Amino acid sequence: MTSTDLSDRAAPAHVDPTPIPSNGPGSSALTRRPHDDELLAARLVPLRCKGQWIAAAAVVVLFTMLVNTLVTNKRFQWDVVGHYFLREQILKGLWLTLWLTAATMICGYVLGIALAAMRLSRNAILRTLSFGYVWLVRSVPPLVQLLFWYELASLYPRVSVGIPFGSEFVTVRTAHLFTGILAAFVGLTLDVAAFSAEIVRGGILAVDHGQSEAAQALGLGRGRIFRRIVLPQAMPAIIPASGNLLIGMLKATAIVSVIAVQDLLYSVQLVYQQNYLIMPLLMVATIWYIILTTVLSIGQYFVERHYARGRGNSARRGFWDVTRGNIPLFGRSRRELAGLS
Amino acid sequence: MTALRPRAATATASRAADDALVRVRGLQKSFGTHRVLHGIDLDVREGEVAVLLGPSGSGKSTLLRCINHLEKPDAGFVEVADEVVGYHLSGGRLHELRPKAITRQRARIGMVFQQFNLFPHMTVLENIVEGPVASGVARRVATEEASRLLDQVGLGGRGKSYPRQMSGGQQQRVAIARALAMHPQLLLFDEPTSALDPELVGDVLAVMQDLAESGMTMIVVTHEIGFAREVADTVVFLDGGRIIESGSPGTVLSNPTHERAKAFLSAVL
Numbered sequence: 001m002t003s004t005d006l007s008d009r010a011a012p013a014h015v016d017p018t019p020i021p022s023n024g025p026g027s028s029a030l031t032r033r034p035h036d037d038e039l040l041a042a043r044l045v046p047l048r049c050k051g052q053w054i055a056a057a058a059v060v061v062l063f064t065m066l067v068n069t070l071v072t073n074k075r076f077q078w079d080v081v082g083h084y085f086l087r088e089q090i091l092k093g094l095w096l097t098l099w100l101t102a103a104t105m106i107c108g109y110v111l112g113i114a115l116a117a118m119r120l121s122r123n124a125i126l127r128t129l130s131f132g133y134v135w136l137v138r139s140v141p142p143l144v145q146l147l148f149w150y151e152l153a154s155l156y157p158r159v160s161v162g163i164p165f166g167s168e169f170v171t172v173r174t175a176h177l178f179t180g181i182l183a184a185f186v187g188l189t190l191d192v193a194a195f196s197a198e199i200v201r202g203g204i205l206a207v208d209h210g211q212s213e214a215a216q217a218l219g220l221g222r223g224r225i226f227r228r229i230v231l232p233q234a235m236p237a238i239i240p241a242s243g244n245l246l247i248g249m250l251k252a253t254a255i256v257s258v259i260a261v262q263d264l265l266y267s268v269q270l271v272y273q274q275n276y277l278i279m280p281l282l283m284v285a286t287i288w289y290i291i292l293t294t295v296l297s298i299g300q301y302f303v304e305r306h307y308a309r310g311r312g313n314s315a316r317r318g319f320w321d322v323t324r325g326n327i328p329l330f331g332r333s334r335r336e337l338a339g340l341s
Numbered sequence: 342m343t344a345l346r347p348r349a350a351t352a353t354a355s356r357a358a359d360d361a362l363v364r365v366r367g368l369q370k371s372f373g374t375h376r377v378l379h380g381i382d383l384d385v386r387e388g389e390v391a392v393l394l395g396p397s398g399s400g401k402s403t404l405l406r407c408i409n410h411l412e413k414p415d416a417g418f419v420e421v422a423d424e425v426v427g428y429h430l431s432g433g434r435l436h437e438l439r440p441k442a443i444t445r446q447r448a449r450i451g452m453v454f455q456q457f458n459l460f461p462h463m464t465v466l467e468n469i470v471e472g473p474v475a476s477g478v479a480r481r482v483a484t485e486e487a488s489r490l491l492d493q494v495g496l497g498g499r500g501k502s503y504p505r506q507m508s509g510g511q512q513q514r515v516a517i518a519r520a521l522a523m524h525p526q527l528l529l530f531d532e533p534t535s536a537l538d539p540e541l542v543g544d545v546l547a548v549m550q551d552l553a554e555s556g557m558t559m560i561v562v563t564h565e566i567g568f569a570r571e572v573a574d575t576v577v578f579l580d581g582g583r584i585i586e587s588g589s590p591g592t593v594l595s596n597p598t599h600e601r602a603k604a605f606l607s608a609v610l
Contacts, residue, residue: 213454213458214452214454214458216409216411216444216447217450217452217520218448218472218475218523219444219446219447219448219475219476219523220472221441221475222444224475228471232462233461307462
């Protein structure tokens with residue numbers, strides 16, 4: 001520490017009119033003042049905000065009230081919740097929710113990436129097709145789409161494969177083709193495709209054009225440039241929005257209960273329609289949705305960290321550092337992390 | 342400058358008596374209504390270092406980018422090693438090549454950018470081996486070669502770093518190593534030192550000078566007059582999309598005849 005630093009810090013406490021010494025290389029004699037040792041030994045105390053503590057107290061009180069009502073209100077009937085939580089029919093519904101979400105997301109994203117590539121292509125027909133698709137699907141509520149596919153038989157009683165306006169090779173009755181589960185899968189996949197196309201397109205546009213030029217100059221082919229250079233760099237922009245879409249879709253699958261597909265929600269509905277224990281059974285479904293969402297959020301963290309490669313150290317913080325950093329009132333660690341981010 | 346002659350029937354045909362590696366003829370390019378290049382004629386011999394000088398907006402970068410078909414010309418053509426870049430002649434017309442064929446041509450033309458354009462999600466070593474691996478070189482072989490190239494540009498042992506962990510000068514040297522990994526016949530430099538802090542420029546220019554001395558054919562857009570004077574064989578001065586002066590550095594830099602060249606040089610020197 002130089003003498004100027006010290007005298008600056010101590011200045012308000014002093015009336016001693018010692019001139020501030022020059023800080024040049026030749027100033028060998030540092031000034032000394034009586035407080036110096038005490039100042040150097042003193043521990044530094046950061047500023048504490050009173051408002052923060054008041055807010056914290058309020059949050060703690062509200063949180064305690066919430067826990068209190070969950071525990072003391074007998075009408076939640078936690079014993080019933082516990083009784084049904086791991087029942088086979090509930091777990092079956094849970095399993096359907098899980099795989100329906102996974103299948104619609106995977107197929108939807110494959111379609112969505114293709115739609116995004118079409119939208120960014122030089123071919124005007126592909127661009128228009130992609131735009132039209134996204135416009136149409138985003139305009140129709142998913143519930144309406146679901147009902148539409150489910151009721152397709154009333155519009156087209158038979159579906160056949162053949163030459164357009166010519167002879168037909170294979171004919172299937174639509175009512176046999178579109179069971180509830182297939183209607184759910186198709187409706188939700190088409191919905192995911194439209195939304196993911198926009199997410200992927202946004203991510204691709206966020207990648208600096210110089211990157212694909214550099215790859216072209218290296219003699220990489222177009223497919224390889226998209227796969228190896230552009231898409232990995234688009235990922236940091238794509239993943240948060242995709243995580244959002246995934247979690248949204250996990251819960252949106254609940255709408256399939258209207259076409260009698262036995263997902264998590266429909267499973268609990270079947271139970272409470274018999275025993276009228278509506279709230280406890282809704283709590284069963286709610287807790288399962290919370291658990292799944294939590295797992296997905298953690299997964300999203302690890303995927304985001306993977307794609308943060310080469311972006312400096314702040315993106316490489318450990319899981320618990322990030323978690324603690326996001327939960328307020330963790331005092332020191334939070335401030336330290338804030339400096340890093 | 343040589344007279345126009347019919348293009349060799351195949352790419353492997355022996356080169357004509359002149360040793361021009363790059364031949365630009367009648368090259369025109371517009372962006373919208375703005376004409377950037379007004380018919381450029383240029384020859385660069387094998388092993389020659391050509392420096393393109395000129396005020397900003399004079400078309401230097403566009404000319405460079407036309408040479409590896411990052412920009413498509415509106416008229417005229419570019420020939421590199423007896424092959425028209427981006428097109429093939431048939432029935433008296435130049436048909437644009439399929440992307441695959443252009444990719445193959447570009448593999449022989451290295452390019453170094455002002456903003457480096459390293460791939461930030463890949464380590465330095467991965468950046469360098471990406472091109473060779475894509476063109477079919479075994480990853481192990483490419484990696485060994487990459488380490489050697491890193492030594493050559495003075496960055497031995499930095500292969501595991503990510504580009505953002507390096508200074509601009511180091512990144513640009515990695516970009517040069519990346520271009521060299523493809524064993525290009527020709528290297529294009531688009532203002533390679535313009536985005537660097539002044540104290541980092543020297544390292545990059547030193548690497549470029551080594552390359553020039555090793556016989557690499559180079560076309561360099563730069564504002565480093567010192568580099569042009571010491572390293573260039575030919576200095577080409579562009580203004581308003583035309584070549585207004587070209588010749589040895591001694592002639593063009595010391596005794597420019599054109600008014601615009603005189604004004605530009607007195608401003609930058």
